[in-house]
Amino acid sequence: MAETTVHAAPVERTSTGLPSVKLAMWLFLASECLLFGALITTYVLYRGASTTGPYPNEIFDIRYTSVSSFVLLASSLTMVLSLTAAEQRDFARMRLWLVATAMLGLTFVGGQVYEFTSFYHEGLTIKSNLFGTTFYVLTGFHGVHVTVGILMLLSLVGMSWAGRLPDDQAFPVEMVGLYWHFVDIVWIVIFTVVYLIPQAKPAG
Amino acid sequence: MTMERLDEFHEEVGAQGIADPREAGHARRRHPSAKEYVRIGIILVVLTTLEVWTSYSGLPHGLLIGMLFGLALVKFVLVVLWYMHLRFDDARYSRFFIMGAAGAGILFLVVLLLLKAFAG
């Protein structure tokens, strides 16, 4: 593909020459690392510490969750493709990729809702044991982040469609994209720590 | 801001290492092409497949955990460097993020050690 076309964006005069919103976004994401770090730490601390069942190895369906992981990865790809489109000022294509990203995100959240429901029916509630407690809260926090991301994506589509975005539409797309990819990398860690690493045999 | 004023501004501050806003505006645009994004996407899919395979592989526990963490780390870094294009962006964004990500990693590792999470 040809070199991405450069369009002069309205440059704010800042001390660093960097846009304030982007600095703020990165600082926010850095701060979010601590949030998910604390949640993941809690999960890791309580791995195998549940005193009663159901235990993870009786509940998890890694194949099912793997599909969810692929969906979220794919949404990261559609997100960057939307950014490329925005940088080429092809706003219709940009919106298309944004909608695709939101749909993939919805699929992921839908998958999570289904997963939670089926775990519930297998007897794992948030009160059952430490596994239920830590699992639902950690993945739930992540799910809420995905949901917020979907809201932002759809707002972006709506605002772009209604002509309510600034001329440089690539910038807000890039910012929402940063958040979206962050949620994706958090899932990369959660997928490994929660699902992929086999649980040791339950204590007692 | 007039050009004359802008030049004066650079004269004032250029020596102190404050970036030229005109260049900074362009630097922000050096993002990977769609083809490169797709290539990274394919690598991520392959790595994830490998992860799932590893999880079922029945390798010795230590090796398995090492491999899974290694793969996750590679995926994490790929997304951050390409999709979040830190590789192409100003180093100051990376500094912010590394402070958070590495800081979280170190602090919480100490917490887990203090709570003897890996004992036994």
Next chain:
Amino acid sequence: MVTATSVPARRGIIRRPTAITGWWSWFTTVDHKKIGLLYGFSAFAFFLIGGIEALLIRSQLAKPDNTLLNADQYNQIFTMHGITMIFLFVMPMSAAFFNYLIPLMIGARDVAFPRLNAFSFWVFILGGLFLYSSWFLGGAPNGGWFGYPPNSTTDPSIGMTFYALGLVITGIASSAGAINLAVTVVNMRAPGMTLFRMPVFVWMGLVVQFLLAFALPIITVALFEMLFDRRWGTHFFDPTAGGQPLLWQNLFWLFGHPEVYILILPAFGIISEILPVFSRKPLFGYQFVVFSGIAIGFIGFGVWAHHMFAVGLGPVANTAFGITTAIIAVPTGIKIFNWMGTMYKGDIHFDSPMLFAVGAVAMFVIGGLSGVTHAVVPSDYQQTDTYYIVAHFHYVLFGGAVFGLFGAMYYWWPKVFARQLDELWGKVQFWILLVGFNLAFGPMHILGLGGMIRREYTYPASLGLTFWNQVSTVGAFLIALSVLVFTVNAVKTQRKTKGLADEDPWDARTLEWTTSCPPPIYNFEEIPVVHSVDEFWHRKYVEDREGRLVRVPAGASDHPADGHTEGHAIHLPSPSFWPLVASVGLPVIAYGVLYSWWLVGAGALVTVVGFMGWAMEPPVAE
């Protein structure tokens, strides 16, 4: 500065507020100075409330076996005293000064995100009111500001649920404010204002914002885990199901210790501004003060377990954290010596701001020294959970932070209100406060070493603790008297007609004093160009051949780089309803968690609508 707004012209959903005066304008303002004032007034109101709680505590302890308060009331009052003073007074009061002064000190017209700034304030005040509404809805938090489980998770009253929710809300306010102010300092500096030309107050502000951004998410998670344990029966801190209360302690202090520096570094910044002005000398070792502040920020994240020496972490962990704790005394000591170096051979003027600044340094040193005594693990075993600790942290936080904040009020009052607080009454307040403070908290060292345990609601006469408790109570009432003197002074000053004989009453050194008092809404007509540390001072004085200071004659003081016309169309951010709307949803969600899912939905809807309206609205109205 002419902002290149490329936002297409459009109408908002509801009409955009335009008023910048009148009572309604306070609800929609995005001006950092007004928001600073809102923070200041709210924080001072909470200071008075927290002070009344302190007086109740001291009255209860004034005699043995007292029955003024019962144990339950006492628990609620000491918990709310701690929460109020930390989260609703010192933090927002520091935010008030950061908000008002940082843009002025770095030569900016506003913060980086003015509407986010308004949002932070509204979330803070609503979070504070939410916490206080607990008194009327079944009881205030009663498990201490540190909220250790399982006591806090199993307590049957509703208080600690309010604690968890309320602190999450105020945490959101502080996080948003932290990111905003950090980006402001990094990105909004005037031409020539390099990082190492910034006033130390701005530097300390930057460090504090980073501490907030990295510490608050940790407590947020801990609070959510507590909330889930209390509200939905999870087992995070439930030992009967394998949960570990020690996890809470680690997460809490991983936040809690950086929090200590969040409280004290603003005062360090204030002291570093006041001492040079009233010693008529530049700050001694500017770079050292800055770097030691940054060092405190980093090391502050590596000492948290010293709050847990007695819980049995083991000798290796205790030793390691004992060492890091001793190390953090080094950068703090560097600052103390730099301040002394600043005053050494200075032309010292003991005006009220200077008295408070010097008082803060002296009191902080006492608190710092007692702090070193519990960095030593065996010594801490003796002191932990006694009044010795209460004495220590009041010396650093009241003696350091609150003295510093009072100094800041006297120093910047003319800047903000164009009136000067009465000097005589200022000095009277200082001496009453100094005596009262030492009477209130000094004896607590003795009480603690004599075996008086923290948080006990009463004590028997046979323990021999009565005398020093009575001294302490007298001291507390003297502190109250000094606050009363300040309040009367402030009210009387505000009744005087506005106007200063000299708009630079202290012969100050930093940029905020180049503006009028109070500064115009746009702060600077022309964005200043900065050439050195203490820019304003160097515009006023030059050195002659013998190195003596000579005042630049009036009129010639116009800096050569000023006077450019950048075009006088100054685009200021316009007022907005949306930050207020978005913030109102948060306490509604919190009440919903307590009472009904419908409220959660309603609150979430309000917040989402608020953010949507915000996103659709351009920062500057056409």
